[in-house]
Amino acid sequence: YDIIIIPETMENIDESTYKLIEEFMRSGGKVISFRDKILRIDGIESEKFTNLQELYSDQWIFVNDFNDPNWMSHLVSDQFTIIEDNINGELFHQRRILEDGQLVLFVNSDEKKSADAKISAIGKSVIKMNFADGSTSLITGTNENGKQIFNIHLEPIGSALYFISSEKLDAELYKEPNHTWEVVKTINKTEVNPDEENIFVINYLDLSTSKSKMTDTYFMTALTALFQENGIEFGNPWQHKIQYKTNYLDLNKFDEKSAFQVNYNFNISKDSDLTLLSEIKAVVERPELWTVSINGNLVENEKDEYWIDKDFPKYRIGKFLQKGKNTVTINAQKMSIFAEIMPVYILGNFIVEKNNGVMELANGDISKLGSWKENGYDFYSNKVSYTQKYSIEKNESDLKVKLNSWNGTVAEIYVNDVKAGIISCVPQELDVTEFIEEGENIITVKIVGSLKNTFGEFYRKDKSWIYGPHGWNNAPEHQPDYSEYILNDYGLFEPFELLQSN
Known part of the structure; x- marks a missing residue:
């Protein structure tokens, strides 16, 4: 320094x-x-x-x-200067001086406004590096007194990486897009299909022990009470705690008097066709600690089948389902230091309906544009595919996919079953020219959700950007109305566009 x-x-x-x-x-x-x-x-x-x-x-x-x-x-050095235009966005940079030049990362942290600036730096060539595909291209600017002067433009939440070389470099020139575009008409209505089974979360339960009963209780409240009832006064040893050597494991000395039962209740619409729900599965953590049954019928976890993690085995419960109330039960012969009674997850081809604020499972799947929540996929965390077909007359034109109204963690773009790339931020578009063929082309946009809607937390509005384990501690005393759940609203809300340059 x-x-x-x-x-x-x-x-x-x-x-x-x-x-x-x-x-x-x-x-x-x-x-x-x-x-x-x-x-x-x-x-x-x-x-x-x-x-x-x-x-x-x-x-x-x-x-x-x-x-x-x-x-x-x-x-301040005249070897590297940044002059912002209008100072609309929030432009930040990080600069690394190397033996053969400078590496500069620019970031616009503003969510709504773009950022523009003029850069002046000692060097002989400027290379722009593409984050998405690793390609590089030569930036044309002006050279004054041994300095490269060039302009940058960053969309909201945009970023760009440049290498300012101390040597003259040869590379393909960067082409600033200057086309006019027109929308290519689709030859079909948008087809909508979920990539995975739907998810329903049961996080309120009934707990019965030899000493007490708790009804319609939040899982975190119940598991804390279960540990305390069995002599672990500080509650769940695996949450907000740090084990010294084996001091928590050494507490695993419980007898048969500590046996307990947990019931997880959920409803199936009385208008449902149960044959269409026969493949439904339940996910119950820690199968070695307890037996699992559905409506009084003992079920075994499927060998080598799990969901998300190997400690999340699947149980086929579909053939034992009934209209109205259904109950998944776990029975433990005795308490264990590992007995964290967690939510149960229901997987299958169904939708979640809301009947006067009460959630129940019904026949159906997501089949139209719009909010996943409004389509009954409230707790879904995977992908939904939106497919449109086009007839293309191949020429020298460029083509790009543009998303208009959507929400998700990222969008994957496939052209004729080949992944063309992703869209994650403005300008919400992807060049697909090289993937387009003469004649009919099938373009699929896969909107990706997140586990936020599956694992929660569900009952606290997040007013900061930090989530921590404490966020799962607080919830309504009893199963709340659906309106009290805080869920991200994912989905493709209007058809995507294929644009062709003139």
């Missing part, structure tokens, strides 16, 4: 840090300090920093604030 910056609020510095700064200044380094004195080392008043400032007074630079010319003159 050439410069160390000390912030205004730094009143105390460790002795080890002081020694490093002393050595740094002895070697010619500079300190820019936003406070005039540092009075403490290791929390004890000391004159060491005052003496250091006096000894190296030419290297210790005090500044009042960010507008102080002393600050600017030491940190």
Whole structure:
């Protein structure tokens, strides 16, 4: 480092840090300090920093604030400058100086406004690097006094990576899109198909032990009570806790009097055709700890079949289902230190209907554009495919897929069953020219959801960007109305477009 910056609020510095700064200044380094004195080392008043400032007074630079010319003159270099146009977005950058040039990452953190800037940097060539496919292209700008001057434009939440080379490089020229585009008409109505089985979450339960009964209780409340009833006063040892050596495992000494039963209830619409629900499965964690039954019928987990994780086995329950109330039951012969009674998940070809705020399973699947929630796929976490067909007369035109109204973690684009790429941010489009064939083409957009709608948390509006284990602790005392669930609204809300350049 050439410069160390000390912030205004730094009143105390460790002795080890002081020694490093002393050595740094002895070697010619500079300190820019936003406070005039540092009075403490290791929390004890000391004159060491005052003496250091006096000894190296030419290297210790005090500044009042960010507008102080002393600050600017030491940190701003004409070797690399950024001049923002209009300052609409939130433009940030990270620069790495290498032996053969500079690597610069630009990011626009504004969710709604684009960012534009003019860049001036010492170098002989500028290469733009494509994050999506790894390709590189030469940027044309102007060369003035050994500096490359070029413009950048970043869409909201956009980013770009450039290499400013100290040598003249040969590469394919970057082509700034300047086409006009027209929409290619589809030859079919958008086909909608889920890629995986639907999901229903049961996270309220009935717990029965030899000492107590809990009815329609949130799973986290029940499992904490179960541990406490069996002598683990601090509740679940595996949540918000750290085990020292084997001190939690050593507590695994329970007798048959600690046996317990848990019932997970769910409803099937009285209008349903049960034969269409015969392939439904339940997912129950930790199969080695308990037996599982459905409506009084014992079921075994399917060998080598699991969902998401190997500790999430599947149980085929479809043939035992009935209209109205159904119950998945787990019976444990005795308590275990590993007995975290978690939600049960129902998988299958069904939709979730809401009857006066009460959720129930019914026949159907997602088959039209729009919200997954409105189509009965409220807890679904996988992909839904949206397919449109086109008749293309191949020529020199460019073609791109553009998404208009959608929500998901990412969108995968397939052309004639070949993955062409992904769309994740503005401008919400992908060049598919090389994948298009003469004649009929099938384009599929796969909207990808997330496990947020499957694992929760469900009952707290997230007002920050951090989710933590504590978020699952609080929930209504009893099964709430559907309206109290907070779920992301995923889906493709209108047909995507295929655009062809003129």
